[in-house]
Amino acid sequence: xxxxxxxxxxxxxxxxxxxxxxxxxxxxxxxxxxxxxxxxxxxxxxxxxxxxxxxxxxxxxxxxxxxxxxxxxxxxxxxxxxxxxxxxxxxxx
Numbered sequence: 001x002x003x004x005x006x007x008x009x010x011x012x013x014x015x016x017x018x019x020x021x022x023x024x025x026x027x028x029x030x031x032x033x034x035x036x037x038x039x040x041x042x043x044x045x046x047x048x049x050x051x052x053x054x055x056x057x058x059x060x061x062x063x064x065x066x067x068x069x070x071x072x073x074x075x076x077x078x079x080x081x082x083x084x085x086x087x088x089x090x091x092x093x
Contacts, residue, residue, distance in 0.1 A: 001076070002091040003067045006056040008039070013088045016053045019045060020068070020090065021078045028071055028078050036061055056086070067092075 007013040019029045029045040036042075039055045041064065055061045070076045071092060082089040 001067075001093075002089055003063060004087055004089045005064045005067075006060050007086045007088065008054040008056060009086050010083075012054050013083050013086050015051070016064075017081045017083050017088055019043065019051060019053070020088075021081045028068075030068065030072065032072065033065055033068070036065065041065065 005016070007016060021028060030043045031046055032044040034042040034044050034050055039057050039061055040052050041055070041061050042050055042052050044050050055064065067090065071078055076092040078090060079093050080091040082091075
């Protein structure tokens with residue numbers, strides 16, 4: 001399954017990609033969604049720190065939260081991410 005998500009800008013897309021997927025271990029740093037505020041999502045990562053990612057709009061936040069939920073519940077794994085400007089394609093199995 002794959003999903004394209006549009007972030008506010010290229011920096012936010014790169015930040016999301018670095019938090020979401022570690023190529024070597026095919027795992028994600030993100031462990032929990034802490035909060036959603038408008039077009040911004042706050043996530044907790046493995047080292048227990050919190051980070052925010054700003055998306056293009058609220059619908060992109062909802063799409064990402066819905067898509068990543070099964071990964072957080074360990075039902076699926078992220079297998080790749082592709083970045084093109086402010087858009088990130090996330091692929092899970």
